Amino acid sequence: MRDYIRVVLTVAVLTRVKGKSPYIGFCGEDSCFTVFKDEANFATAREVCQGKQGDLMTVRTANTNYVLSRLLNDLPGDFWIGLKYSGERCSDASSVLKGYTWTTGDNTTDYKNWKNNDSVCSPHCVSVSREDLTWTERPCSDRIEGYLCEYKDPEMCDRLPSDSETSVIYRTPVGLEGENLASLPQGSIGERLPEGTKYLCFSRTWRKGPWSCEVFSGGCEQNCAMNGTDYQCTCSDGYVIAENGISCIQAPEDPCDEAGCAQRCSKVNNTVQCHCDHGYELGKDGKSCNDIDECADKSRCSGEHMECVNTYGSFECRCESGYEMNNNKCIDIDECVNSPCEHSCVNTESSYYCTCFDGYIISSEDGNRCELHCSQRECPAVCDVNNDFHCDCPDNYILEERRTGRYCVDIDECLSSYVCDQLCENTFGGYVCSCEEGFELVDDHECIDNSSFTTPYDLFTPTVGPTTPSGVSAGGLLGILIMIVLTILLIVLVVRHICKGHSKKRDLKIQQKSGEDFSDLEQVTLDKNMKKSSVPDRHLKEVV
Structure with missing residues (x-):
């Protein structure tokens, strides 16, 4: 049962893949083929096919080519098939596939249908058209009218039996719907009319609904719930289950009005029962519904780099950052595909980093760009x-x-006096400022005297008596002291000079009063002994 749920859940995911619906298709033996009328280049076309767990169509046999011709019978234009040449060297026109490979990765074939035997020396892909089913080589970047997809399924189901009074409508996970489908891939649903019973294809067998609630809600029209070991369809208030066990019809009277069920209510064997939606379980009171933590089951989302996230009524498998979901596996995202780096990109597990050519370094402002160095x-x-x-x-x-x-x-930026306040050291491609002892570097170039800063204690230390804050720095105070000393010395010299002048005048007056004759002394001083007389010239003239 667990393998059944796992496989069918995978198929269920396929049917929910969003995208364009095919214009026409065919299912037979172990493959389904679909045609999309959607203008695209080769890469975009293949991406759509892979999004539905398929790939571009391979034409390996004459029978497959016949199917191809029937699919394109009334469709004009060119359509991609899954044949591509990498262009690493010129193609070999003498080989069957000329060096081309199928998108499945191999080159096995029992059939070829080349339009010409020319060689190509660049990447090319193959297209066909209803007017010319031969394989036409063209650049893979061409946007043409459509493409053909192929889906492999070795365990497809045959058609459900029907008669003249019944019919079966089929819906497949590859987007095909209708009555006239020869084979049905796993995950297809067949609805038999007019009774409305539903069947699910799994491993060549049709399972009648309701089946597991985890797959298309068990085929129920409204709600699916677990009843012991079986699955059971339930209906909203005012509706009851029809005879087919999956449809809901309006109840003549609503027995659930007074039941007080939190989510769903149904009448079973003349009794009213409360039920919960899928992902919830009935509470002990038989009425409330509690969310089931599906992530408690460690088998869920157990893949590498995968994590389980519980949601109300369900759960989600998500990938860790740097990974993406592909075929139910978390694979590393190659960020380098989008060329985020200016020069070279190196992909790493869940991330990437950039490198630069010689002579360049990673920019300090943008890790994806390079700058000269x-x-x-x-x-x-x-x-x-x-x-x-x-x-x-x-x-x-x-x-x-x-x-x-x-x-x-x-x-050399240091040649300019405007670069740094005090000390400057030139470096290759820049410079570094520094300060002398006692100064602090601010804003990478300005030097501020440390002594001009006060500690936080200056703001809170109490003082005795009134004080007058001083705005004079230590250097300023030293200058004031020097000026005071110089002023005192200058005053002393002036006073001394004045006193000395008064003393000489007093001596001269004493000489004049005493009437002494200085003529002899005068002669001596004029001749040799005195370098320069301190007596004024007018006195010398009087003596002579």
């Missing part, structure tokens, strides 16, 4: 190969032309 005083300039005069240098380097070529030379 020189790790020495000078480097050769990067010049346009078509224009030698168009050259680039890293930031803070200047272009210099020489006889030997053009070079990028580091700019």
